[in-house]
Amino acid sequence: MTFNFAIFRLMPGDATKMIIDPLFTPEAKAELERQFGLDDPPFVQYVKYMSSLSKFDLGLSFSTRRPVVNELKERLPNTAVLFLASFTLTTIIGISVGVYTASKRGTFADNFVTGAGLFAYAVPSFWIQLLLLMLFGYYIPILPIHGTMSAPPPDGFFLQFLDRIHHLILPAGSNVIVAFGSWALYTRNTMLEALGQDYIVTARAKGLPENTVLRHHALRSVLPPIVTLIFGALPGMVSGAVITETIFSWHGVGKYLMDAVMMQDYPAAQGAFYLIALAVVVCNLVADIVYGIVDPRIRVGEGGAK
Amino acid sequence: MSKINTQTEISAPTFWEQYKRKPLGMVGLVIVLVYVFVALFAPFLTPYNPKQILLADRIAAPVWFRSVVPQYNDAPSTIRTTLGPDEWAVREATGGKLVAEELEGNAISVIEFDPVARDEGISEDGVDTQEYGYYEEEPAKSAVVLSYPIAYNFSPPNTFGATFNYWIDASSDSKTELECVIETPEGKGYSLWARSYTGAISSQPARVDSRDLTLKQRLGLTIFDDPAPTIFSSKGDYRLVLRATSTSGEEPTRVYISNTEFYIPGKIHGLLGADHMGADLWTQLIYGTRISLSIGLSAAGISVAVGTAVGIICGYLGGVVDEFMMRVVDVLMAIPTLPVLIILGAILGKSVWNIVLLISAFAWMGTARLVRSQTLSLRERVFVEAAKASGASDAYVMLVHILPNVLPLVFAGMVLRIPAAILTEASLSFLGLGDPRVATWGRILHNARGFGAFTTLAWWWLVPPGLAITFLSLAFVFIGNTVNEILNPRYRERS
Numbered sequence: 019m020t021f022n023f024a025i026f027r028l029m030p031g032d033a034t035k036m037i038i039d040p041l042f043t044p045e046a047k048a049e050l051e052r053q054f055g056l057d058d059p060p061f062v063q064y065v066k067y068m069s070s071l072s073k074f075d076l077g078l079s080f081s082t083r084r085p086v087v088n089e090l091k092e093r094l095p096n097t098a099v100l101f102l103a104s105f106t107l108t109t110i111i112g113i114s115v116g117v118y119t120a121s122k123r124g125t126f127a128d129n130f131v132t133g134a135g136l137f138a139y140a141v142p143s144f145w146i147q148l149l150l151l152m153l154f155g156y157y158i159p160i161l162p163i164h165g166t167m168s169a170p171p172p173d174g175f176f177l178q179f180l181d182r183i184h185h186l187i188l189p190a191g192s193n194v195i196v197a198f199g200s201w202a203l204y205t206r207n208t209m210l211e212a213l214g215q216d217y218i219v220t221a222r223a224k225g226l227p228e229n230t231v232l233r234h235h236a237l238r239s240v241l242p243p244i245v246t247l248i249f250g251a252l253p254g255m256v257s258g259a260v261i262t263e264t265i266f267s268w269h270g271v272g273k274y275l276m277d278a279v280m281m282q283d284y285p286a287a288q289g290a291f292y293l294i295a296l297a298v299v300v301c302n303l304v305a306d307i308v309y310g311i312v313d314p315r316i317r318v319g320e321g322g323a324k
Numbered sequence: 325m326s327k328i329n330t331q332t333e334i335s336a337p338t339f340w341e342q343y344k345r346k347p348l349g350m351v352g353l354v355i356v357l358v359y360v361f362v363a364l365f366a367p368f369l370t371p372y373n374p375k376q377i378l379l380a381d382r383i384a385a386p387v388w389f390r391s392v393v394p395q396y397n398d399a400p401s402t403i404r405t406t407l408g409p410d411e412w413a414v415r416e417a418t419g420g421k422l423v424a425e426e427l428e429g430n431a432i433s434v435i436e437f438d439p440v441a442r443d444e445g446i447s448e449d450g451v452d453t454q455e456y457g458y459y460e461e462e463p464a465k466s467a468v469v470l471s472y473p474i475a476y477n478f479s480p481p482n483t484f485g486a487t488f489n490y491w492i493d494a495s496s497d498s499k500t501e502l503e504c505v506i507e508t509p510e511g512k513g514y515s516l517w518a519r520s521y522t523g524a525i526s527s528q529p530a531r532v533d534s535r536d537l538t539l540k541q542r543l544g545l546t547i548f549d550d551p552a553p554t555i556f557s558s559k560g561d562y563r564l565v566l567r568a569t570s571t572s573g574e575e576p577t578r579v580y581i582s583n584t585e586f587y588i589p590g591k592i593h594g595l596l597g598a599d600h601m602g603a604d605l606w607t608q609l610i611y612g613t614r615i616s617l618s619i620g621l622s623a624a625g626i627s628v629a630v631g632t633a634v635g636i637i638c639g640y641l642g643g644v645v646d647e648f649m650m651r652v653v654d655v656l657m658a659i660p661t662l663p664v665l666i667i668l669g670a671i672l673g674k675s676v677w678n679i680v681l682l683i684s685a686f687a688w689m690g691t692a693r694l695v696r697s698q699t700l701s702l703r704e705r706v707f708v709e710a711a712k713a714s715g716a717s718d719a720y721v722m723l724v725h726i727l728p729n730v731l732p733l734v735f736a737g738m739v740l741r742i743p744a745a746i747l748t749e750a751s752l753s754f755l756g757l758g759d760p761r762v763a764t765w766g767r768i769l770h771n772a773r774g775f776g777a778f779t780t781l782a783w784w785w786l787v788p789p790g791l792a793i794t795f796l797s798l799a800f801v802f803i804g805n806t807v808n809e810i811l812n813p814r815y816r817e818r819s
Binding site: 282 | 657658659660661662663664666667670743747750751754755756757769772773777779781783786787789790793794797798801
């Protein structure tokens, strides 16, 4: 899978034409091309590119003349923080709401979540984010409207930390609001299926408290499919991250990609995309590991539980 | 797995019978029909076209704000008048008159001064022809003063403007002065523009814009003052005055004035207000329906067609082809679509057709998997074996026996793919990668974000496109689920 990604890269050379300013003199143009290694034939470029890729050398950015790797290094932690915060909160809230509504079938909460799940499928998430931005950034200006921290940042580690959290609330929170509905709905449906099984009846007949039945018997059995689905949705979440970062001017990889594309900064776009693809591969690996943890049946050396 | 009811026994009338009984499906259908109606009759639902700009002030509020929001009670709506010879009232005409003429089908106003036979001895009387401001008449000259009443019953506007073209036919010893003045109800005059000429001149455009620095200086205002609120500070009858004075020579002096327009952009406009260029948002919204519907339908159609073809071929033929294509599907499914679309979209260029192709290129995999698994079970069925035994070719079996049996699945899948395509297109346009020449919902949101909807709190710019997308997507989800329930009962449990 990892290698497939590397192959699926855009061939360098596609974009060489659009980078060079038509106003440049031929000499300046040639010099620039030489500097960026654009005068080689495409195949040589490709081989060079692949070899430098393995050394994490992503070339120079056309617009800032800095190594793309440095720029990405600066931004990666920001993206990771935003992504992890949104991801963790979304899954935790989504699954707990799903379990809760499954146990309260037919109530208002249940109907609400069912509706929210359907809504989440149909509503453009960036629009919800824009509305939240307008509401909390402008109408009731209690949250910062852009960036990862205040400029200049406040003194002291603790205050800086708080400042970053303050900046994180809107982007991460809006991600959660947009996404948790579908997780809740899926969890609810699989939970309802599981709750109809014989072993649940047995567990209840044993006189176990309802909470135990829900958490240890039903949820345990539906976790594997939920985890599969969650990690299967990772590419989609990465796509969403690009939009989120753009909307909230979050100093991250996704916004870097957008800016690079807008400025036709080809090495930068390429580097950012490479990093995003890499992240998805890593996430898939993590998914396999997590899957092993939640599903005892595929854990080596422990035999079939249940 | 083997007991799937795939016989397409459901005929069209029966399908409709069943469909009618599903309330959600009907709601979805009605919503989609409304959108289709709007898309088809867009030109009849709005007097403007989506590219028309300067219909109102930038980020004008919707018209109904007037009765809802106190602040907008007396906000100005757009005043735009074209002034021809019929509109002007002659206030004063000494030694001249107003004549209506026609030039290339347009009515133009001509101010004609009587020729004066001048004595050699009379010299120039030292009038400073460059004098600015509202000045007393020189009695010796001929003067024609035109005025046009402007009833202004609103709160002060943000800007105003006036434009006209003029040219002068005269003998070389004549002097002509032109001046444009606005008179307030209180009787105060603001001279906006004045020029003086000796002899004849060719066609010149004159443009007065309240935001011009020269105008502010002329009126004695600082650069931070605004001429529009200063001049239109009260309600009442204003007057636009065009004053022409001339000392004619032997020939009659004729001043031609064409394309005269006076313009106060409204702070409120239309059903949904105006964007940063003064373009009508309602118009953009309903024209956006066309784009969204056609992109959604065509992208879903293409991707499902490709997916079905791949699925049937892989499932039926199996072997290396199957193995290879399924790996391709795996890879494509693991790729985050949007970053790829962003990069490819930027490279391929911004056009609607490119977007359709790109969306389809990354949306066929799900259908391919579904159809493949269905085909795998279908090809083991007796009727396929019978067809093969009687000598049918692979292509024939795939087309005649497999395809009709996967169609119900594919059809529902296609309807459910439409909202995804619509949302992807909206995201791309929102990020600024859409076709810049067409108004789409995503583009409206892109403009709203980029050109000040937030700082002006113009929620009416932000909310409608999102609602439009949401309702259309929801409608297709309803329809898709209903179709699924009827045609593919096995999938009833899913969503």
